[in-house]
Amino acid sequence: MRQEVIDEAVSVRADFKGGTVTPVVFRRGATEHRVVHVNSRWIDRAGRHPRFYFSVTVESGDVYQLNLHGSDLVWWLDSVTLEG
Amino acid sequence: MPKVHGPRHDDARPLRPLAGEGGAPPDSARPVASAAAPEGAQLAPSPSATNRMAPVRREERAAVEAQGREHEAENPGARAAAGVVSEAEARARPLDEDSESAGGVVTGTGIAGIAAAPGATRRGGPRGRTILHVDIDAFFAAIEQQRDPRLKGKPVIVGAGVIASCSYEARAFGLKAGMPLSEAKRLCPQALIIDGHAQIYRCFAEEIFTRCRAIAPEVETYLDEAYCDLTGTERLHGDLDAAVRQLKDDIRSGTGLTVTCGLGPNRMLAKLVGKTVKPDGFARIEAAAADEFLRDRPIDQLAGVGHAHAKTLRSMNLKTIGDLRALPEDVLVALFGVHGRLLYERCRGRDTAPVTEREVPLSISRETSFHRDTADRGEIEGMLEYLVGRACRTTRELAIRPRTIGVHLRYSDGEGAERERSLAQASDTDPVVLELALDLLRRLFTRRVALHAVGVRLTNFSRAGGEQGSLFDEREAGRRAQLYRTFDRVRGEYGHGVVVSGRALRLKNTIVEDRHGFVLRTPSLTK
Numbered sequence: 001m002r003q004e005v006i007d008e009a010v011s012v013r014a015d016f017k018g019g020t021v022t023p024v025v026f027r028r029g030a031t032e033h034r035v036v037h038v039n040s041r042w043i044d045r046a047g048r049h050p051r052f053y054f055s056v057t058v059e060s061g062d063v064y065q066l067n068l069h070g071s072d073l074v075w076w077l078d079s080v081t082l083e084g
Numbered sequence: 085m086p087k088v089h090g091p092r093h094d095d096a097r098p099l100r101p102l103a104g105e106g107g108a109p110p111d112s113a114r115p116v117a118s119a120a121a122p123e124g125a126q127l128a129p130s131p132s133a134t135n136r137m138a139p140v141r142r143e144e145r146a147a148v149e150a151q152g153r154e155h156e157a158e159n160p161g162a163r164a165a166a167g168v169v170s171e172a173e174a175r176a177r178p179l180d181e182d183s184e185s186a187g188g189v190v191t192g193t194g195i196a197g198i199a200a201a202p203g204a205t206r207r208g209g210p211r212g213r214t215i216l217h218v219d220i221d222a223f224f225a226a227i228e229q230q231r232d233p234r235l236k237g238k239p240v241i242v243g244a245g246v247i248a249s250c251s252y253e254a255r256a257f258g259l260k261a262g263m264p265l266s267e268a269k270r271l272c273p274q275a276l277i278i279d280g281h282a283q284i285y286r287c288f289a290e291e292i293f294t295r296c297r298a299i300a301p302e303v304e305t306y307l308d309e310a311y312c313d314l315t316g317t318e319r320l321h322g323d324l325d326a327a328v329r330q331l332k333d334d335i336r337s338g339t340g341l342t343v344t345c346g347l348g349p350n351r352m353l354a355k356l357v358g359k360t361v362k363p364d365g366f367a368r369i370e371a372a373a374a375d376e377f378l379r380d381r382p383i384d385q386l387a388g389v390g391h392a393h394a395k396t397l398r399s400m401n402l403k404t405i406g407d408l409r410a411l412p413e414d415v416l417v418a419l420f421g422v423h424g425r426l427l428y429e430r431c432r433g434r435d436t437a438p439v440t441e442r443e444v445p446l447s448i449s450r451e452t453s454f455h456r457d458t459a460d461r462g463e464i465e466g467m468l469e470y471l472v473g474r475a476c477r478t479t480r481e482l483a484i485r486p487r488t489i490g491v492h493l494r495y496s497d498g499e500g501a502e503r504e505r506s507l508a509q510a511s512d513t514d515p516v517v518l519e520l521a522l523d524l525l526r527r528l529f530t531r532r533v534a535l536h537a538v539g540v541r542l543t544n545f546s547r548a549g550g551e552q553g554s555l556f557d558e559r560e561a562g563r564r565a566q567l568y569r570t571f572d573r574v575r576g577e578y579g580h581g582v583v584v585s586g587r588a589l590r591l592k593n594t595i596v597e598d599r600h601g602f603v604l605r606t607p608s609l610t611k
Contacts, residue, residue: 001232001276040230040340042287048577053284055231063232081232 003081012066012075023054023066028077033058053078212371215439216312216328217346217354218296221363223308224249224285228278230340239275241268245453248280249308252363291339299331302439311351313439328366349374352387352435359385374433379406387435388426405431444484444545450475451539452604455595457496459534466590468525470602471540472518473588474580477572479542485510486542489517491524494537501528510546513564514585517542 012026025034039055049071057063065078220226224242229235229251239254241247247268250259257272268275285307293305299321300312314324321327328345335343346358347368357369357377369377378386384394386405396419402408408416408431416424429435450471458464468491479486490504503524511517521540529535571583580601584592595602 001234001278037233039233040227042284042291044283044287046283047579053287057233061234063234065231083234 001081001083003079005079006077007079008077010066010075010077012068014068014075021052021068023056023075026064026066026075026077033060033064039063212315213349214314214318214324215348215351215354216296216300216314217348217351217358218292218310218312218331219344219346219355219358219362220289220292220308221342221344222249222251222255223289223341224280225251225254226341227281227285227288231284235276235278239272241265241275241277242280243277244279250275288339288341292335292341292343295331295334295338299327302441304439304441309355311354311439314347325366325368332364332366350433350435351437351439352430353377353433355387356381356385371433378431378433379404381405383408386427386430388423388430393420393423393427444482444547447541447543448475448478448486449490449539449541451492451537451541453494453537454535457534457536459532461529462587462590463594464529464535464538465522465525466587467538468521468540469514469518469586470584470588470591471538472521473514473585474601475540475542476512476514476517476568477575477580479512479545480548480569480572483548484545485512485548486517486545488542488544489520489524490541490543491521491528492539492541493525493528493535495531495533496536497533498536499531499533503528504541504543506544510544512548513561513568515564518586 006028008028010026010028013024015022015024022038023035025032027033035056036059037057039057041052041054044051044053044067049069051070052068054066054068055063056066061083063081065080067076067078068074069076225240228240228242229238235251237253238251239257239259240251241254241259242249243265245265247259247261247263247265249261250268254268254272254275257275259268259272259275265277269277289305289308293303293310296303296305296310296312300314300317302313304311314321314327317327318324324347328347332343332345335341342364344358344362344364345366346354346356346361347366348354348357349369349371353369353371353374357367358365361367381404383389383397383403383405384391386408389397397403397408402411408427411419411428413425413428416428418424420427452467452471454463454467486507487510488504488506490502492500492502494500505520505524507516507520517540525538575583581597591602595604
């Protein structure tokens with residue numbers, strides 16, 4: 001497994017339902033990645049505003065880590081873990 | 085849990101609010117859902133943060149003394165069995181002293197297989213305690229497998245240099261925490277080695293501990309385990325076994341992690357019985373079953389018998405906990421000092437150590453290895469300044485001041501050195517602690533060999549404000565203290581890395597940073 005740090009703001013389409021948020025699709029550059037599975041989620045409450053983290057598997061099978069800033073509701077793409 | 089190196093991220097945060105403060109430290113964090121239940125997770129309120137302090141032996145000493153006093157009294161155990169214990173006697177007795185006298189059986193073993201005998205425990209009685217031990221199964225590795233489902237079913241190691249945690253698939257090859265990675269690779273070449281993510285692990289741990297606090301008034305937490313004192317909660321919970329099973333279900337649905345639970349009349353037995361049903365199990369032991377339960381267990385399973393003690397005892401042909409009972413108390417004391425009295429009690433199933441949310445830790449240490457061994461004094465001192473800053477921030481958040489400062493280092497050839505010295509007056513301000521720490525470092529770092537790791541350890545704490553201040557320096561000290569409290573507030577809101585001072589600036593652009601500060605190679609995860 002190889003993890004690459006990305007750390008860039010991305011556009012995300014998400015479901016807000018029942019007090020939870022679930023990313024559905026995100027766009028990185030010209031590529032749209034559809035989330036096929038939310039593997040894990042957690043909240044980091046360090047600092048004034050919480051950040052909502054998601055580990056998601058996209059259609060290609062790669063695993064990305066996304067986070068939503070609680071302060072400005074901006075989505076960030078943290079990293080991708082690639083096979084090999 | 086012993087000191088573990090491996091996962092990245094230095095994070096010197098307070099781990100538990102002090103009594104009366106309430107609420108959570110600003111950096112507490114929690115997971116809210118898992119692959120198991122990604123849709124159902126709720127964004128629950130912030131928990132208090134995890135305690136990562138060194139274990140407090142003071143409680144053990146108190147327990148020993150209490151047990152020692154008890155020991156000198158006439159044998160109340162036999163009288164208790166006969167039902168002739170007066171209420172006053174009962175109150176005076178150590179709570180689980182009657183391990184050998186009260187009725188009860190081991191009522192459940194096997195994975196999630198509990199068959200508690202109704203009424204077997206003395207629920208809520210003045211003498212009986214009910215302690216729950218919650219242990220997170222293969223903690224770091226389980227989280228990594230959850231974050232990346234491709235790791236599931238594979239031997240996974242989390243750590244750098246040594247194994248901090250490994251999956252059960254890896255354990256099948258004989259791998260275990262603390263083992264050097266070189267040996268791990270030899271035993272299991274196909275194992276996947278992953279850098280740790282300490283900050284993420286804390287989020288998950290805090291979620292689990294919050295759920296524990298919901299069922300128990302007193303919860304003592306460590307990195308990946310917690311003791312919950314359920315004594316007196318029987319009327320609240322009804323069936324304690326059901327409450328524990330519910331807790332396990334809640335944790336699994338909320339975090340996707342499994343925990344092993346042990347329920348017993350004291351901490352030691354609760355933990356030990358849980359070990360028999362790992363992973364994802366729940367077992368319960370009654371006081372009367374302790375004797376049989378402990379007798380044939382290997383000596384090194386007894387709480388307080390580490391590698392060295394076990395070696396000593398084995399050399400005396402004492403191989404089981406039952407064998408240890410042959411030694412008189414004074415012999416054990418002669419062998420192991422005050423610890424010998426604890427062993428004397430524990431091998432008989434007795435452990436009166438309380439479950440407490442510690443407010444004042446015995447020590448606070450921050451340490452890491454360098455990404456690359458270095459002899460650059462600027463880098464070493466910069467790292468030390470950063471570690472001192474993290475440690476001092478923790479002391480300020482706990483409203484305590486250390487008097488004794490220790491520095492330890494490890495050379496690249498494996499040799500280590502450490503030294504400590506006390507300040508004239510306890511202080512929690514970075515420059516005061518750093519001055520002494522740097523002096524210690526200069527005295528320690530004398531060989532012309534690159535350093536592999538460096539760390540600082542603060543001990544001998546006193547409550548902030550409780551000491552006699554200096555008459556003439558008070559104004560300056562007050563201004564400086566205020567400055568650092570302001571730094572803490574800024575760091576609390578924007579991350580520790582937003583304020584970096586002095587020598588630690590040298591680390592900028594050489595070590596990756598995130599909002600929690602520099603991403604260290606092997607930050608200490610000592611609690």
